[in-house]
Amino acid sequence: MNAARLTRGESMWVPRRDESYMGVMIDDLVTQGTLEPYRMFTSRAEYRLLLREDNADLRLTEKGRDLRLVDDIRWQAFCAKRETIADERQRLSEIWVTPGNELGRSLEALHGIRLGKESRALDLLKRPEMDYQKLLAVEGLSPGVDDPRVAEQVEIQVRYAGYLERQNEDIERRRRHDDMPIADDFDYSRVRGLSTEVSEKLNRTKPDTIGQASRIPGMTPAAISLLLVHLKKARKQVA
Numbered sequence: 001m002n003a004a005r006l007t008r009g010e011s012m013w014v015p016r017r018d019e020s021y022m023g024v025m026i027d028d029l030v031t032q033g034t035l036e037p038y039r040m041f042t043s044r045a046e047y048r049l050l051l052r053e054d055n056a057d058l059r060l061t062e063k064g065r066d067l068r069l070v071d072d073i074r075w076q077a078f079c080a081k082r083e084t085i086a087d088e089r090q091r092l093s094e095i096w097v098t099p100g101n102e103l104g105r106s107l108e109a110l111h112g113i114r115l116g117k118e119s120r121a122l123d124l125l126k127r128p129e130m131d132y133q134k135l136l137a138v139e140g141l142s143p144g145v146d147d148p149r150v151a152e153q154v155e156i157q158v159r160y161a162g163y164l165e166r167q168n169e170d171i172e173r174r175r176r177h178d179d180m181p182i183a184d185d186f187d188y189s190r191v192r193g194l195s196t197e198v199s200e201k202l203n204r205t206k207p208d209t210i211g212q213a214s215r216i217p218g219m220t221p222a223a224i225s226l227l228l229v230h231l232k233k234a235r236k237q238v239a
Contacts, residue, residue, distance in 0.1 A: 018047040031215040092122035106139045125158040178211025
C-alpha cells in the first residue's frame with residue numbers, strides 16, 4: 001500500500017498505537033529498538049481495551065476506505081452494519097422500563113429482576129446477569145436485530161461504555177500533541193536545556209512526531225516540554 005502511495009506522491013500511512021497492534025509493534029520497534037526477537041503481547045498496548053478482535057472492522061474500515069483499499073460492496077456492508085448498531089442502541093435507549101409498568105412486570109416474571117427505579121432498556125445490558133438475547137425475550141422489547149455481530153457490538157458497547165469512554169478521552173488528550181510532526185533534519189542540539197544524552201538519543205532515533213519522541217526510553221516529561229516549546233516557537237516564526 002505504501003509503495004503504491006509513494007508512486008502517486010502521497011505520504012506514507014502507518015497505523016497509530018490506538019488503531020491496531022501492528023501500530024503498537026511498529027512504534028515500539030522504531031522508538032525503542034530491540035536486541036532480541038520482538039514478541040507482541042497485549043500488555044504492550046496501553047489501549048488494548050479498544051484493540052479487540054470483534055471491532056476490527058469498526059476501527060479500520062473507514063481508514064481503509066480513505067486509503068482506497070475498501071471497495072464499494074464492502075464499504076456499503078460496513079456502513080449498513082454500523083448504522084444498524086447505532087439504530088438498535090437508539091431504539092433501546094428510548095424504551096423505559098419501570099417497576100410498575102408492563103415491561104417491568106414482564107422482566108421480573110421472566111428473569112427475576114425487580115427494578116428499584118425507572119431504567120432504559122439499553123442500560124439493562126450493563127447487568128451481569130443480562131445479555132442481548134435475554135433482553136429481547138422480555139415481551140415488548142422485540143424485535144431486535146438478527147445479525148449476531150450487530151447484537152454482539154450493541155452488548156459490548158453498552159456493557160463497557162464507561163471504560164471505553166475514559167480510554168477515548170485519554171487518547172484525545174495525548175493526541176493533541178502526539179501528532180505534532182518533527183522534521184527529519186531537526187537539530188536537537190539547538191534546543192536549550194536538553195541534556196547531551198537526550199539529544200543523542202533523539203538524533204539517533206529521528207522520531208517523526210512528539211508522540212514517538214515521548215516513548216523513547218529515557219525520555220523525560222521535561223524534555224518533551226522543551227521540545228514542544230521549541231517547535232511552537234519555530235512554527236510561529238515560519239507563520
